Amino acid sequence: MFFEATPYTHISEVIFVGDPMCSWCYGFGPELSRLRVELKGVPFSMIMGGLRDGEIFDEVKLKNHLGYWQAVHEATGLPFDDTALSQKNFNYTTEPACRTVIAIRAIDKSKEYDVYSALQKAFFAEGRDITQESVIAEVIESIGIDKTTFLEKFQSEAVIKAAAADKQKARTYGVSSFPTLIIIDKQGHMSQIRGYKKYEEVVALIKR
Numbered sequence: 001m002f003f004e005a006t007p008y009t010h011i012s013e014v015i016f017v018g019d020p021m022c023s024w025c026y027g028f029g030p031e032l033s034r035l036r037v038e039l040k041g042v043p044f045s046m047i048m049g050g051l052r053d054g055e056i057f058d059e060v061k062l063k064n065h066l067g068y069w070q071a072v073h074e075a076t077g078l079p080f081d082d083t084a085l086s087q088k089n090f091n092y093t094t095e096p097a098c099r100t101v102i103a104i105r106a107i108d109k110s111k112e113y114d115v116y117s118a119l120q121k122a123f124f125a126e127g128r129d130i131t132q133e134s135v136i137a138e139v140i141e142s143i144g145i146d147k148t149t150f151l152e153k154f155q156s157e158a159v160i161k162a163a164a165a166d167k168q169k170a171r172t173y174g175v176s177s178f179p180t181l182i183i184i185d186k187q188g189h190m191s192q193i194r195g196y197k198k199y200e201e202v203v204a205l206i207k208r
Contacts, residue, residue, distance in 0.1 A: 007207050008039060008041075008042050008206065008207075009186075010185050010186055011039075011042050011183060011184070011185055011186070011206070012042075012043070012184050012185060012186050012188075013042070013043045013044075013045065013183075013184040014035075014039055014042055014043070014044050014045075014181060014182070014183055014184075014206075015044075015045050015046070015047060015173075015181070015182040015184070016032065016044070016045070016046045016047070016179065016180075016181055016182075017046075017047045017049045017170050017173065017175045017178060017179065017180040017181075017182065018046070018047075018048070018049060018116075018178045018179045018180070019048060019049050019050060019051035019094050019097070019098060019178050020048075020094065020097040020098065020100075020101065020116055020119035020120050020123065020130070021051060021052070021092070021094040021097050021119075021120075021123055021130070022051045022094075022178045022179070023068055023069050023072045023124065024072060024178065024179060024195065024196045025120070025178050025179045026072065026078065026120045026123075026124045027072040027075060027076040027078060027196050028179045028196050028197075029078075029117060029120055030076070030078075030199075031196075031197070031198060031199040031202065032179070033117075034199045035181075035199060035202060035203070036113070038199075038203060039206075046101070046105075046112060046113065046116065047166050047169050047170050047173075047175075048098035048099075048101050048102060048163065048166045048167070048170075049098075049166070049167060049170035049175060049178050049180075050094060050095065050098055050163070050166070050167035050170070051094045051178060052092050052093055052094045053093060053095065054091050054092065054093035054095075055091070055092045055093075056089055056090065056091055056092070057085075057090070057092065062085070062086065065085070066082055066085070066086075069082065069085075069124075072196075075196065078124070078125070079124075079125045080124055080125065081124070081125060081126055081127030082127060083127030083128075084123060084127050084128055084129040084130070085127075087129070090129070090131075091131060092131075093131055094131075095163060096130070096131050096132075096133065096136060097119050097123070097130050097131070097136070098163050098166065098167070099154060099159060099160065099162075099163040100115060100119060100130075100136050100139075100140065100154060101115055101116050101119070102159055102162050102163050102166060103150060103153040103154040103156075103159045104140065104145060104150070106153055106158075106159060106162070107145060107149060107150065107153055108145065111143055111144070111145065114143045115139070115140060115143055115145070118139050118140075118142060118143050119136075119139055122135070122139050133151070133154070136154070137150065137151060173190075173192075174192075175192070175194075177194060177195065179194075179195070179196065180192055180193065180194045180195075181193040181194075181202065183206060193205050193206075
């Protein structure tokens with residue numbers, strides 16, 4: 001009996017670099033989910049790149065940013081709710097959301113992608129303020145993680161440092177925009193697929 005060789009035997013690892021509060025990463029979510037199925041068996045890991053350290057938008061910046069969200073909606077059809085973003089004095093820091101993913105990575109790595117997706121849904125589709133610890137705790141409970149266990153890990157110095165290390169790792173790889181896929185082949189050569197792309201386009205690029 002002969003078996004057809006997988007087209008991905010040349011790949012040793014795929015690394016996704018993104019941020020739960022990056023709108024184009026949210027747009028790329030369905031494509032990434034399909035890719036994870038397509039690349040089943042290929043080691044997959046995530047780096048939380050840290051999109052924003054904190055910023056309070058004035059009316060002009062808010063309007064411009066909502067324009068980006070509209071562009072993602074038009075490209076993907078995904079729902080957006082700007083309730084959190086549009087609240088007065090909203091501080092657009094993505095560190096807590098990124099640190100949440102890293103805390104879950106330490107608690108149960110099998111749920112790392114689940115919490116990343118759940119945070120995206122909460123912020124972009126439901127308009128919830130995931131910069132707030134109380135909201136984050138509700139999100140992680142929805143994927144079956146104990147709140148007390150999570151908060152202990154989330155608030156720990158080790159996880160705070162790990163979040164900063166993830167951000168630095170993204171820069172070390174030369175990634176400055178999200179989403180980015182890093183493809184490492186069996187010879188150790190690295191290539192990057194940057195920005196939002198449809199599933200079929202990404203698969204074609206990976207198969208090269």
